Amino acid sequence: MIRELKFLLSLWKTNLAAAMEYRATFITQSLGMILNDGVYFLVWVIFFDRFKDVRGWELADMFIVFGIAASAFGLVGMLFGNAFNLSEIITGGRLDYYLSLPRPTLLHALASRVVPSGFGDFLYGFISYAASGQFTWDGLARFVLAVLLAAAVFTAFLIIVQSLTFWMGTGGTFTMLAINAMLTFALYPITLFNQAARVVLFLVVPAAFMGAVPAGFVKAFSWSTLGLMTLAAAGFLAAAILLFHLGLRRYESGSAIQTEV
Amino acid sequence: MPAIEVTSLSKTFRTKRKAAGLGASLRSLVRPEFRTIEAVRGLSFEMEPGELLGFIGPNGAGKSTTIKILTGILFPSGGEAKVLGYVPWKQRRQLAYHIGTVFGQRPQLWYHLPAIDTLTLFGKIYELDDRQTKRRIAELAEAFEIEDLLETPVRKLSLGQRMRCEVAASLLHKPKLLLLDEPSIGLDVVAKQHIRDAIRTMAAQENVGVLLTSHDAGDLEALCKRVIIINHGQIVYQDKVSALKRSFLTSKLVEVRYAQQVGADFRIAGTETLKVAKERYGVKLRFDARITPVGKVMAALSAAGTLVDITISDPPLEEVIAAIYQKAENRE
Structure with a gap:
């Protein structure tokens, strides 16, 4: 465990060095994303200004939900940037590189890229929480924990969806759809959905674990919510790792020319 | 114990078959047709420790597929193989500590970073301590004449310079066996010579076995003592390079x-x-x-x-x- 952590730290350091080769791009993308998130959220500000609340869901809740989703999304991009293009890595035969080195293939592949705009998203999430009007210091600690667990569920979901590439042969469009579904549903007030739809949001596209559930936890501590989030993170991660390794047996490599950036 | 022992190894791929045109694309969506390609068919051979073995064949002969099975990248469809006593697809990580790989078409060096950064990261990947890594990098830099290239971003190196850095990186952890897949692909005559000389010198100095695939007979002549020629996934000839010359030249x-x-x-x-x-x-x-x-x-x-x-x-x-x-x- 410590060995893998040391390896991850070196990998992240190398990643950051690679991203810093283009410092201006890095800074522009990060700042650009903060602006982008802000403008996107403006729609909700206007919406709640008109309707005040949607079945008990208020603007303050939106600030927290948006904060968790943005920070979790950004964190995945910062630490496991390849989670967004695992499918391309599989179809392009680029797993060869990770498979020829003595490290856990999935972890190595995921952590080998940093998405510069992820830093912007990550930071914006905290700004959003601070602006919610419900900021407290212990709330912040819960926010950090909620972001970590939401990021774990999101990473697992991305791995599960893209591992299907081993069976389907391609998966690019499917991945985009899955990412969009996850974000859209995570950002909608959960009070809008009926029981059946909520089952989907908890189990099929686990958006509830990236939005409503962690937001509730940030607002008020509860052992049962924390337990549910931890269980979801562990369960989805276990399923993701299992599916990826089952798929690996079907991996076909390829002869496309690749570079490790 | 042989360094590599392969018995009746086979690998088949299933690919979708589709005629040209939109109509055929739609038909294949409803009822896809598959065909099986036998990339490797019942391959058996052995390689001794420290041996320099050439694996020669035209494009699509099954050379890269075989090397990928032997490094644990691909699962075989049938047969057995042991590399340095490990079953590659079952003990991939243990094996990876003892072998070095270079895929001519798959650079391992990070494109935007200087080679020294990838070499340092490889030191961490192979769990060498920092002093060991530094000493080894210095040794390799001298052997491959890359001292002046180490701090230049890889994207700015010529193909020949980059390949020398690639092979050096594959030797960082002092592997017992080097698997080189088309190491000279795309290189000019001088760069090819340069890289062959460096591989030959290092292999002799450190008693590293080399299994090299190529479709360039020059690599074989310059580096290998023994040759296996494969075509359509099967061995069509295997003997010493000198015997090959004697019987055919x-x-x-x-x-x-x-x-x-x-x-x-x-x-x-x-x-x-x-x-x-x-x-x-x-x-x-x-x-x-x-x-x-x-x-x-x-x-x-x-x-x-x-x-x-x-x-x-x-x-x-x-x-x-x-x-x-x-x-x-x-x-x-």
Whole structure:
């Protein structure tokens, strides 16, 4: 465990060095994303200004939900940037590189890229929480924990969806759809959905674990919510790792020319 | 214990078959048709520790697939293999500590970073301590003459320079076996020579076994003692490189230049005239040394006029290998 952590730290350091080769791009993308998130959220500000609340869901809740989703999304991009293009890595035969080195293939592949705009998203999430009007210091600690667990569920979901590439042969469009579904549903007030739809949001596209559930936890501590989030993170991660390794047996490599950036 | 032991190894891929056009694309969406490609068919061979073995074959012969199975990248469809005592697809990580790999088409060095950064990261990946890594990098930099290149971003290196850094990186953890898949692909003659020399020197110094795939016979001649030639996933020939030359390089090529013009119908008994130069001073001939002794041909050439220059050579190895492929195709 410590060995893998040391390896991850070196990998992240190398990643950051690679991203810093283009410092201006890095800074522009990060700042650009903060602006982008802000403008996107403006729609909700206007919406709640008109309707005040949607079945008990208020603007303050939106600030927290948006904060968790943005920070979790950004964190995945910062630490496991390849989670967004695992499918391309599989179809392009680029797993060869990770498979020829003595490290856990999935972890190595995921952590080998940093998405510069992820830093912007990550930071914006905290700004959003601070602006919610419900900021407290212990709330912040819960926010950090909620972001970590939401990021774990999101990473697992991305791995599960893209591992299907081993069976389907391609998966690019499917991945985009899955990412969009996850974000859209995570950002909608959960009070809008009926029981059946909520089952989907908890189990099929686990958006509830990236939005409503962690937001509730940030607002008020509860052992049962924390337990549910931890269980979801562990369960989805276990399923993701299992599916990826089952798929690996079907991996076909390829002869496309690749570079490790 | 052999370094590599392969028995009846096979690998099949299933690919979708689709005729040209949109109609066929729609049909294939509803009822996809698949066909099976046998990339490797019942391959068996052994390689001794420290041996320099060449794996030669045309594009699509199954060379890369075999190497990928032997490194644990691909699961085989059948058969057995052990590399340094490990079953690659079951003990991939343990094996990876003891082998080095270079895929000519798959650079391992990070594109935007200087090679030194990737080498340092590899030190962490292989769990070497920092002092060990630094010392080893210095050793390799000297052997591969890359001291001045280490701090330049890889994207700014020439292909030849990059490949030298790639091979150096694959040797960082002192592997016992080096698996090189087309290490000289795309390189010019000088860069090829450079990289072959460095591999030969390092392999000899550190007693590293080298399994090299290539479709360039020059790599084989320069680096390998033994050769396995495969085509359509099967071994069509395996022996020492010297034996390959002895049994297939039976004909000799002679180029002579005379002080005076020769006749346009220049002939020497027991040889075949390939070409008489336009200005009629030079002649190119071929003969089978087993039938017509070299001495006899030399004497006859000398008697035909005053010799200015003479060269006797073997045909290039490429031709020999092409003849072996052809023979195997005809048998099928």
